Amino acid sequence: MTRPAEYTRQSIIKAAVTLFAEKGFEGSSVRDIVTKARVNQAAINYHFKGKDGLYLEVLKTAFEKLTENAGFDAEKLKSLSREEALRSFVYQQLRPLLFRDEMSRYIRMFAWESAHPSKVFRKFMATNSVSYLTAAVDLVRRFLPPNAQQRTALCAAIWLMGQCSIFVRNRELFAQEPFSITIDEPFVDELTELITRLAIGGLLQASESRG
Amino acid sequence: MTRPAEYTRQSIIKAAVTLFAEKGFEGSSVRDIVTKARVNQAAINYHFKGKDGLYLEVLKTAFEKLTENAGFDAEKLKSLSREEALRSFVYQQLRPLLFRDEMSRYIRMFAWESAHPSKVFRKFMATNSVSYLTAAVDLVRRFLPPNAQQRTALCAAIWLMGQCSIFVRNRELFAQEPFSITIDEPFVDELTELITRLAIGGLLQASESRG
DNA sequence: GTCTTCTTCAAACGACCGTTTGAAATGAAA
DNA sequence: TTTCATTTCAAACGGTCGTTTGAAGAAGAC
Numbered sequence: 001m002t003r004p005a006e007y008t009r010q011s012i013i014k015a016a017v018t019l020f021a022e023k024g025f026e027g028s029s030v031r032d033i034v035t036k037a038r039v040n041q042a043a044i045n046y047h048f049k050g051k052d053g054l055y056l057e058v059l060k061t062a063f064e065k066l067t068e069n070a071g072f073d074a075e076k077l078k079s080l081s082r083e084e085a086l087r088s089f090v091y092q093q094l095r096p097l098l099f100r101d102e103m104s105r106y107i108r109m110f111a112w113e114s115a116h117p118s119k120v121f122r123k124f125m126a127t128n129s130v131s132y133l134t135a136a137v138d139l140v141r142r143f144l145p146p147n148a149q150q151r152t153a154l155c156a157a158i159w160l161m162g163q164c165s166i167f168v169r170n171r172e173l174f175a176q177e178p179f180s181i182t183i184d185e186p187f188v189d190e191l192t193e194l195i196t197r198l199a200i201g202g203l204l205q206a207s208e209s210r211g
Numbered sequence: 212m213t214r215p216a217e218y219t220r221q222s223i224i225k226a227a228v229t230l231f232a233e234k235g236f237e238g239s240s241v242r243d244i245v246t247k248a249r250v251n252q253a254a255i256n257y258h259f260k261g262k263d264g265l266y267l268e269v270l271k272t273a274f275e276k277l278t279e280n281a282g283f284d285a286e287k288l289k290s291l292s293r294e295e296a297l298r299s300f301v302y303q304q305l306r307p308l309l310f311r312d313e314m315s316r317y318i319r320m321f322a323w324e325s326a327h328p329s330k331v332f333r334k335f336m337a338t339n340s341v342s343y344l345t346a347a348v349d350l351v352r353r354f355l356p357p358n359a360q361q362r363t364a365l366c367a368a369i370w371l372m373g374q375c376s377i378f379v380r381n382r383e384l385f386a387q388e389p390f391s392i393t394i395d396e397p398f399v400d401e402l403t404e405l406i407t408r409l410a411i412g413g414l415l416q417a418s419e420s421r422g
Numbered sequence: 423g424t425c426t427t428c429t430t431c432a433a434a435c436g437a438c439c440g441t442t443t444g445a446a447a448t449g450a451a452a
Numbered sequence: 453t454t455t456c457a458t459t460t461c462a463a464a465c466g467g468t469c470g471t472t473t474g475a476a477g478a479a480g481a482c
Binding site for chain 2: 024114115116117122126151152154155156158159162163166167169170173177179181187190191194195197198199200201202203204
């Protein structure tokens with residue numbers, strides 16, 4: 001295996017992550033990707049066996065990177081109080097509103113999938129959902145009564161994960177009319193505070209009535 | 212104007228509403244629509260000046276029908292207590308999980324747009340957002356302190372409207388693995404209860420800390 | 423009847439999509 | 453230097469998309 005091959009692979013992955021984060025999987029064409037990566041059209045099929053294969057590869061690395069970091073690491077969340085853990089989770093999900101770093105792009109990719117999961121993502125989740133979903137399930141379970149049904153916890157977890165994705169996905173939209181929201185640090189802090197308290201209050205309220 | 216023309220128009224609209232509700236605007240092709248409506252390919256362009264024009268027409272009637280009915284009518288919501296109004300709003304949004312009637316299809320259409328608004332929808336909202344968004348803004352304002360910023364209320368309203376759309380959009384998905392959720396009346400009642408309490412508790416909590 | 427306007431229809435257009443092809447370039451092993 | 457698998461490349465393929473075309477059909481006015 002020669003060296004330039006690996007460089008091409010990484011170029012494609014980097015361009016793909018950027019575009020998938022911006023427009024989602026279906027909104028990004030392979031022509032857009034190869035143009036951004038400055039490689040040939042056929043490179044994606046040669047190196048990843050197609051667009052789906054590339055996405056699966058990207059999802060795998062994104063998932064690994066996310067679980068390595070704060071906010072999605074189950075162990076770290078357990079060391080915090082449930083309120084702090086929730087706040088950490090929410091802030092992590094809102095991160096793409098402020099930063100355009102690697103982690104933000106990964107989160108934004110998942111935000112697209114939370115709206116309407118693609119086939120590739122569902123296939124990916126079928127094998128990796130354990131560590132991905134249970135982190136959120138564990139988190140909400142700390143607010144729910146111990147005897148809460150698994151179905152209730154699952155719904156609450158899905159609900160929680162979708163909380164921020166509307167804002168993350170449509171970042172550019174909210175900057176325009178009729179919203180005209182300036183997305184800066186104070187705003188994201190405020191939004192984190194709002195959503196965290198919405199979730200905390202909501203989960204506790206749900207707990208009280210259904211326990 | 213001959214009679215069959217109006218019949219063709221209505222056939223197209225009916226088929227379009229069904230398909231837009233099931234797969235969203237971009238997920239439904241004009242070929243699917245004309246096949247379902249049993250009309251010619253060119254009919255959509257002749258009667259509606261293109262797919263966008265058809266969607267605009269459908270959005271207009273859907274919007275009218277929705278504002279005429281409970282849950283979205285601002286006046287009716289005001290006559291209820293804020294908790295009952297919120298519950299009514301949530302239940303209305305979850306309606307497509309149980310019923311497959313006209314109203315459910317309209318709600319589901321809007322659920323698709325809440326994920327990632329299309330150009331046509333944004334254009335439509337630019338002229339009709341007043342009555343559409345302010346109903347939700349008015350609702351959440353009853354839980355927020357009087358001096359809450361408009362920006363906060365706007366975010367809370369967007370947040371609220373997105374609460375149910377995940378479940379509505381992906382109804383079929385949650386019926387499969389790994390969720391295997393049977394979507395029947397008891398479940399929707401439970402989900403309504405859960406989300407309503409999540410929202411009530413959350414909005415009040417937010418109110419207490421920021422008032 | 424003819425004329426006119428509205429409506430339908432089969433066929434094609436041009437654009438984009440993901441993918442495939444087969445030859446050319448590359449670079450290490452022999 | 454020759455050999456050979458790996459990698460790049462321009463071009464094309466087959467498909468779907470929304471839209472356009474121009475002729476044919478339908479129905480009332482004259």
